[in-house]
Amino acid sequence: MPSSHPTLRRTFLQGVATAGAVSVLLPSARPALGYTSPIDRPVFATIGLRNQGWTITSKSFGFADFAALADVDSTVLGVNVAKVEKGQGKKPDAYSDYRKILDRKDIDAVMIATPDHWHTKISVEAMKAGKDVYCEKPLTLTIDEGKLIEKVVKETGRVFQVGTMQRTEIDQRFLLAIALIRNGRIGTVKKVTCGIDSMESSPVIPSVGVPEGLDWDFWLGPAAKVPYLALPELRKGYGGGVPLFSNCHYSFRNWHEYSGGKLTDWGAHHVDIACWALGATDTGPSKITPVDYKLPVEYKDGNPVPSNQYNAATNFTIRAAMPNDVELIITSEGDNGILFEGTKGRFFVNRGKITGKPVEELKESPLPDGAIEKVYGGKVSANHTANFIEGIKSRKQPISDVWSHNRMLEICHLSNIAMRLGRELKWDPIKREIIDDAQANSFLKRENRKGFEINM
Numbered sequence: 001m002p003s004s005h006p007t008l009r010r011t012f013l014q015g016v017a018t019a020g021a022v023s024v025l026l027p028s029a030r031p032a033l034g035y036t037s038p039i040d041r042p043v044f045a046t047i048g049l050r051n052q053g054w055t056i057t058s059k060s061f062g063f064a065d066f067a068a069l070a071d072v073d074s075t076v077l078g079v080n081v082a083k084v085e086k087g088q089g090k091k092p093d094a095y096s097d098y099r100k101i102l103d104r105k106d107i108d109a110v111m112i113a114t115p116d117h118w119h120t121k122i123s124v125e126a127m128k129a130g131k132d133v134y135c136e137k138p139l140t141l142t143i144d145e146g147k148l149i150e151k152v153v154k155e156t157g158r159v160f161q162v163g164t165m166q167r168t169e170i171d172q173r174f175l176l177a178i179a180l181i182r183n184g185r186i187g188t189v190k191k192v193t194c195g196i197d198s199m200e201s202s203p204v205i206p207s208v209g210v211p212e213g214l215d216w217d218f219w220l221g222p223a224a225k226v227p228y229l230a231l232p233e234l235r236k237g238y239g240g241g242v243p244l245f246s247n248c249h250y251s252f253r254n255w256h257e258y259s260g261g262k263l264t265d266w267g268a269h270h271v272d273i274a275c276w277a278l279g280a281t282d283t284g285p286s287k288i289t290p291v292d293y294k295l296p297v298e299y300k301d302g303n304p305v306p307s308n309q310y311n312a313a314t315n316f317t318i319r320a321a322m323p324n325d326v327e328l329i330i331t332s333e334g335d336n337g338i339l340f341e342g343t344k345g346r347f348f349v350n351r352g353k354i355t356g357k358p359v360e361e362l363k364e365s366p367l368p369d370g371a372i373e374k375v376y377g378g379k380v381s382a383n384h385t386a387n388f389i390e391g392i393k394s395r396k397q398p399i400s401d402v403w404s405h406n407r408m409l410e411i412c413h414l415s416n417i418a419m420r421l422g423r424e425l426k427w428d429p430i431k432r433e434i435i436d437d438a439q440a441n442s443f444l445k446r447e448n449r450k451g452f453e454i455n456m
């Protein structure tokens with residue numbers, strides 16, 4: 001049972017019940033209203049709300065009660081407090097400083113959906129404060145951050161789910177892909193190609209006034225202090241409503257200061273499935289080769305020279321030499337998805353489809369009963385939050401555990417380092433170090449800005 005104050009917990013739950021509107025607002029999303037003990041409905045808080053934070057919060061109303069939200073942008077916070085109040089029938093408390101959430105004893109778990117440069121600091125502090133953690137992918141900004149998170153999970157015994165929901169959701173399509181491989185339907189796997197799309201470059205982005213309500217210094221947090229940059233044009237569609245070109249909301253993905261470009265954004269999803277399918281969840285490549293790539297700005301000694309333009313790789317093809325002579329290709333070319341090729345056949349899978357002869361052959365020759373459950377390690381959970389909550393109850397690590405996540409993310413981080421330095425890297429998957437390259441090894445960690453160190 002996670003740390004909790006039953007009295008406070010009961011008060012919160014009674015508040016939800018007396019709000020009276022819950023079953024009216026969410027008749028189907030509230031199957032657990034008959035819960036009998038606090039553990040059936042843990043108390044959650046979400047940190048970072050604007051885009052994915054709202055997605056994972058609203059997906060979780062059926063399983064948890066949200067007592068609090070935190071965001072460094074007061075406009076985002078206000079909008080999401082109202083949305084969560086409508087969704088669950090009770091207003092969550094609102095904080096600009098996530099540490100207020102960590103101080104509260106009635107909160108069992110936090111969901112973290114800030115930009116990547118904040119993930120490790122908040123995750124570590126949350127675990128130290130006795131919270132179980134659901135943190136968005138990519139979990140880390142550097143390989144050393146991953147090692148630190150693993151250490152703290154071990155020390156604190158907290159349950160930790162990474163937000164790689166392709167493992168649980170998307171109609172179990174990726175689980176079917178792995179089941180096909182495990183059942184020998186393409187023979188011995190020889191090559192896996194992860195298509196993760198190209199990244200846009202940017203014009204020069206000017207320094208402008210910080211939008212009202214945004215605490216820019218706090219948003220930067222562990223990253224270096226720099227001016228807020230933005231152009232007036234707004235982003236449309238997914239993640240939209242904010243400047244198309246900026247160094248803040250949504251666009252942080254395009255900057256190595258806050259993220260790792262497509263390699264870690266989409267790589268965290270597809271390379272994850274590739275490594276799981278290969279059984280390469282506690283090992284890594286021996287070599288990373290940047291076959292072909294384009295950085296959008298000039299680099300010197302592995303660091304971008306201009307500070308006012310997107311700097312993450314726009315186009316790339318990376319080859320990782322995986323155990324058992326498997327070639328893993330990560331590329332911006334071709335369709336988004338994963339192509340598995342083996343000695344007996346090939347098939348393609350992405351979020352919309354799974355195609356190829358081995359898939360067609362399932363009509364005549366289905367997989368054995370329970371093949372998907374065997375991959376998942378039991379009955380597939382209703383969604384990725386439900387799986388997290390099953391872990392909170394059983395005290396077993398959920399399906400997206402930090403260890404396997406960090407191993408595959410090492411491939412993505414190494415790919416970025418190889419492109420930044422413009423050379424092939426040899427990797428020791430046991431020591432988790434780059435071989436004979438001190439400069440490249442210096443990119444395995446990053447110093448946090450003074451005042452934003454990780455409190456251990």
Ligand SMILES: NC(=O)c1ccc[n+]([C@@H]2O[C@H](COP(=O)([O-])OP(=O)(O)OC[C@H]3O[C@@H](n4cnc5c(N)ncnc54)[C@H](O)[C@@H]3O)[C@@H](O)[C@H]2O)c1
Binds near residue numbers: 071096248
């Ligand atoms: N699993 C998925 O499929 C998926 C999809 C989208 C995004 N993500 C991940 O979710 C994370 C957020 O992405 P996004 O698109 O929502 O970004 P976003 O920029 O739209 O939103 C991030 C929010 O975090 C807030 N924030 C920043 N620092 C904070 C802090 N210290 N405390 C509290 N709030 C803080 C920002 O103000 C903003 O509201 C990223 O790591 C991204 O990779 C995952």
